Amino acid sequence: xxxxxxxxxxxxxxxxxxxxxxxxxxxxxxxxxxxxxxxxxxxxxxxxxxxxxxxxxxxxxxxxxxxxxxxxxxxxxxxxxxxxxxxxxxxxxxxxxxxxxxxxxxxxxxxxxxxxxxxxxxxxxxxxxxxxxxxxxxxxxxxxxxxxxxxxxxxxxxxxxxxxxxxxxxxxxxxxxxxxxxxxxxxxxxxxxxxxxxxxxxxxxxxxxxxxxxxxxxxxxxxxxxxxxxxxxxxxxxxxxxxxxxxxxxxxxxxxxxxxxxxxxxxxxxxxxxxxxxxxxxxxxxxxxxxxxxxxxxxxxxxxxxxxxx
Amino acid sequence: xxxxxxxxxxxxxxxxxxxxxxxxxxxxxxxxxxxxxxxxxxxxxxxxxxxxxxxxxxxxxxxxxxxxxxxxxxxxxxxxxxxxxxxxxxxxxxxxxxxxxxxxxxxxxxxxxxxxxxxxxxxxxxxxxxxxxxxxxxxxxxxxxxxxxxxxxxxxxxxxxxxxxxxxxxxxxxxxxxxxxxxxxxxxxxxxxxxxxxxxxxxxxxxxxxxxxxxxxxxxxxxxxxxxxxxxxxxxxxxxxxxxxxxxxxxxxxxxxxxxxxxxxxxxxxxxxxxxxxxxxxxxxxxxxxxxxxxxxxxxxxxxxxxxxxxxxxxxxxxxxxxxxxxxxxxxxxxxxxxxxxxxxxxxxxxxxxxxxxxxxxxxxxxxxxxxxxxxxxxxxxxxxxxxxxxxxxxxxxxxxxxxxxxxxxxxxxxxxxxxxxxxxxxxxxxxxxxxxxxxxxxxxxxxxxxxxxxxxxxxxxxxxxxxxxxxxxxxxxxxxxxxxxxxxxxxxxxxxxxxxxxxxxxxxxxxxxxxxxxxxxxxxxxxxxxxxxxxxxxxxxxxxxxxxxxxxxxxxxxxxxxxxxxxxxxxxxxxxxxxxxxxxxxxxxxxxxxxxxxxxxxxx
Numbered sequence: 001x002x003x004x005x006x007x008x009x010x011x012x013x014x015x016x017x018x019x020x021x022x023x024x025x026x027x028x029x030x031x032x033x034x035x036x037x038x039x040x041x042x043x044x045x046x047x048x049x050x051x052x053x054x055x056x057x058x059x060x061x062x063x064x065x066x067x068x069x070x071x072x073x074x075x076x077x078x079x080x081x082x083x084x085x086x087x088x089x090x091x092x093x094x095x096x097x098x099x100x101x102x103x104x105x106x107x108x109x110x111x112x113x114x115x116x117x118x119x120x121x122x123x124x125x126x127x128x129x130x131x132x133x134x135x136x137x138x139x140x141x142x143x144x145x146x147x148x149x150x151x152x153x154x155x156x157x158x159x160x161x162x163x164x165x166x167x168x169x170x171x172x173x174x175x176x177x178x179x180x181x182x183x184x185x186x187x188x189x190x191x192x193x194x195x196x197x198x199x200x201x202x203x204x205x206x207x208x209x210x211x212x213x214x215x216x217x218x219x220x221x222x223x224x225x226x227x228x229x230x231x232x233x234x235x236x237x238x239x240x241x242x243x244x245x246x247x248x249x250x251x252x253x254x255x256x257x258x259x260x261x262x263x264x265x266x267x268x269x270x271x272x273x274x275x276x277x278x279x280x281x282x283x284x285x286x287x288x289x290x291x292x293x294x295x296x297x298x299x300x301x302x303x304x305x306x307x308x309x310x
Numbered sequence: 311x312x313x314x315x316x317x318x319x320x321x322x323x324x325x326x327x328x329x330x331x332x333x334x335x336x337x338x339x340x341x342x343x344x345x346x347x348x349x350x351x352x353x354x355x356x357x358x359x360x361x362x363x364x365x366x367x368x369x370x371x372x373x374x375x376x377x378x379x380x381x382x383x384x385x386x387x388x389x390x391x392x393x394x395x396x397x398x399x400x401x402x403x404x405x406x407x408x409x410x411x412x413x414x415x416x417x418x419x420x421x422x423x424x425x426x427x428x429x430x431x432x433x434x435x436x437x438x439x440x441x442x443x444x445x446x447x448x449x450x451x452x453x454x455x456x457x458x459x460x461x462x463x464x465x466x467x468x469x470x471x472x473x474x475x476x477x478x479x480x481x482x483x484x485x486x487x488x489x490x491x492x493x494x495x496x497x498x499x500x501x502x503x504x505x506x507x508x509x510x511x512x513x514x515x516x517x518x519x520x521x522x523x524x525x526x527x528x529x530x531x532x533x534x535x536x537x538x539x540x541x542x543x544x545x546x547x548x549x550x551x552x553x554x555x556x557x558x559x560x561x562x563x564x565x566x567x568x569x570x571x572x573x574x575x576x577x578x579x580x581x582x583x584x585x586x587x588x589x590x591x592x593x594x595x596x597x598x599x600x601x602x603x604x605x606x607x608x609x610x611x612x613x614x615x616x617x618x619x620x621x622x623x624x625x626x627x628x629x630x631x632x633x634x635x636x637x638x639x640x641x642x643x644x645x646x647x648x649x650x651x652x653x654x655x656x657x658x659x660x661x662x663x664x665x666x667x668x669x670x671x672x673x674x675x676x677x678x679x680x681x682x683x684x685x686x687x688x689x690x691x692x693x694x695x696x697x698x699x700x701x702x703x704x705x706x707x708x709x710x711x712x713x714x715x716x717x718x719x720x721x722x723x724x725x726x727x728x729x730x731x732x733x734x735x736x737x738x739x740x741x742x743x744x745x746x747x748x749x750x751x752x753x754x755x756x757x758x759x760x761x762x763x764x765x766x767x768x769x770x771x772x773x774x775x776x777x778x779x780x781x782x783x784x785x786x787x788x789x790x791x792x793x794x795x796x797x798x799x800x801x802x803x804x805x806x807x808x809x810x811x812x813x814x815x816x817x818x819x820x821x822x823x824x825x826x827x828x829x830x831x832x833x834x835x836x837x838x839x840x841x842x843x844x845x846x847x848x849x850x851x852x853x854x855x856x857x858x859x860x861x862x863x864x865x866x867x868x869x870x871x872x873x874x875x876x877x878x879x880x881x882x883x884x885x886x887x888x889x890x891x892x893x894x895x896x897x898x899x900x901x902x903x904x905x906x907x908x909x910x911x912x913x914x915x
Contacts, residue, residue, distance in 0.1 A: 005732075005757060022774060074765070083601065282585055
């Protein structure tokens with residue numbers, strides 16, 4: 001149906017304008033605007049072929065992301081975006097798979113999928129915008145809400161122990177785990193870019209304030225509000241005495257130690273190791289299996305199978 | 311042997327020492343029902359499968375039936391083979407031959423042997439009722455002879471193959487063909503395993519069974535011009551059908567009786583450059599499959615009822631986002647964990663109506679093992695054309711039974727699996743109201759510079775979320791119209807029997823065989839009975855009202871409960887559709903397939 005279409009040879013530069021789609025429906029002042037801006041910036045910087053970028057999401061305020069980005073995209077159901085993205089990643093190695101969502105989508109209803117996506121080390125980049133509250137449904141306790149947070153479902157203050165996203169991700173087996181802040185655009189771009197370049201399940205948790213239902217949640221990490229914003233000092237492997245004290249991103253125990261620091265803790269890369277991706281291992285199995293069949297045609301392989309069943 | 315009954319032989323001739331008698335003449339038969347009853351770890355399924363495959367290679371028609379215990383290892387189990395030189399429609403109500411390996415096998419199954427039938431029993435394990443004169447008793451010390459033949463270490467493992475040798479003698483089976491099958495089956499293992507199997511077979515075959523049975527049998531040759539036959543079970547047929555249909559990706563989670571399909575696909579897809587993923591759970595499985603389908607590769611997921619319940623929300627997304635998806639449900643007894651290894655057709659409502667909102671999906675049901683193969687092709691065709699989820703409702707009985715069927719002409723059937731990522735022009739709209747949706751998967755360049763978002767929110771033609779009442783009505787109608795369009799292209803079901811008369815039986819799924827056989831039997835007796843079998847259940851084909859109008863009564867036959875108003879699931883749907891009070895219902899919920907006799911009793915009472 002499409003053979004007659006003339007495809008222009010020249011590609012225009014991928015600009016913010018080309019990447020912009022619908023106007024975001026987020027509340028004014030929402031931290032997610034800055035995350036969106038950082039995503040545009042990173043894509044602009046990298047100039048990937050536009051048709052090979054996929055922006056996916058589950059359900060939640062932040063999961064509206066795909067509508068605001070002019071790339072191929074899908075807005076899926078609540079909590080299942082990791083397996084959806086895994087299906088895209090595993091069946092289409094030519095694509096760059098980006099997944100966006102919130103703390104409820106990722107750590108509560110989708111917690112099991114997060115575990116297994118991480119364990120299998122599926123090649124994709126997952127940005128979790130963590131606001132410590134259910135915003136779309138108007139202020140219920142979320143899995144990351146701190147103890148004592150008063151919500152409509154915990155009118156006298158949250159009592160359940162919150163998820164520690166960094167610890168959960170590292171223990172699940174994610175191979176790139178970073179933390180950033182929606183007020184720090186350059187840092188977000190850096191983290192997203194490193195996550196994208198990482199082969200495997202890469203996650204960036206971004207503290208992104210919900211100004212409507214949990215205003216001030218992150219004030220203690222915002223310098224202009226009197227908080228402290230401190231970065232992880234990563235090892236440079238330069239054989240200097242200072243390097244001794246720096247963080248080794250391949251050291252799992254050290255990563256847990258950083259993750260255990262009291263809020264607001266540190267920002268940057270907690271953990272980053274190389275482990276074969278499921279994509280690569282399945283690909284090898286497929287090519288070995290294909291070689292065993294002598295790279296025969298589909299028809300020949302199935303016919304041979306049927307011949308054995310006569 | 312119903313068409314050519316064995317003459318009763320209440321008296322067994324005295325055993326003569328020294329091998330088979332020379333005067334034994336084979337009696338020609340057209341068909342036989344052989345039931346093997348033992349424990350599941352004895353390998354009676356594989357002995358039965360050899361018989362089925364042999365029949366297939368001899369161009370005979372064959373159908374099997376088995377029960378598997380849901381215990382992890384062991385437990386009573388049967389395998390029934392019906393072999394015929396003509397058309398075989400069901401596994402047979404009663405056995406002509408019962409092979410009883412244990413006392414419990416005898417006690418449980420002797421009443422399934424028809425009068426005058428042959429009881430072949432392991433005399434080391436079974437003591438038949440000495441007063442029982444209705445059957446021909448043939449005792450063979452199967453356990454002892456197997457141990458003797460194979461030596462100590464194997465113990466009595468190999469009884470199944472010994473018995474196969476015994477049956478080969480009794481039925482004059484083609485020994486060379488069977489040995490070849492055994493060699494193919496065990497040849498890949500160590501030489502010892504193969505030699506042991508052949509030894510067991512040989513000693514069973516050499517046993518002088520003629521001393522205790524005065525007659526041997528011989529199948530009349532089947533039509534020599536018959537096409538090459540393929541012998542497999544329903545789950546295999548479905549899996550290979552998916553491959554022929556160009557399905558190369560999928561995801562699943564283990565559950566009886568669906569598991570063997572995912573095992574096959576996991577090993578087979580890579581040969582074709584594809585991939586089947588074992589997911590962390592049913593929700594993950596359907597979501598993975600949807601990701602693959604969204605990426606342009608029509609994908610499959612599957613399960614049994616409990617897993618389909620879990621997948622339901624995501625299937626609703628497929629309806630709304632208009633993503634093609636194949637959903638296999640190998641039905642078992644429900645609700646909840648129910649009867650994991652029994653058969654039921656109680657997930658029809660779930661397939662058609664499961665899920666919230668108006669979420670149209672297509673529902674197909676294969677009627678035989680052969681049809682499992684072709685239904686997969688039809689399901690894939692529909693999913694691609696209408697960009698919608700399609701259910702394939704199989705069941706335990708189809709999944710586990712082995713049938714021989716004409717080899718499909720693969721070269722004419724293979725479908726192209728490649729995703730269409732060609733560039734789309736300026737006019738492209740993902741959800742155009744005036745024609746069927748065909749998505750542009752990621753990787754497709756959008757020359758109008760507007761990239762599509764597929765979504766589970768109600769949307770406009772471009773995929774933007776909308777709360778517009780007009781658009782919700784229009785898009786709901788667009789999704790529903792796919793089923794109306796599809797209904798127009800489905801063939802009207804053929805009537806088996808007279809085109810008009812007293813009573814029409816209506817069936818769906820695996821009840822095809824016993825219903826058709828019931829019609830044949832009734833017509834031989836001079837009764838007016840016809841049947842149709844629905845393969846497309848949702849939407850229904852057009853023209854059913856005209857067919858119903860030619861019969862005085864319509865009786866819908868299905869393996870589910872009659873519900874509070876006295877009608878099974880398909881019967882209720884047909885009554886709602888046609889408002890016709892002459893539509894009645896015959897249901898059963900014992901977890902077993904319909905017997906021909908049960909249908910005749912229900913229809914002609």
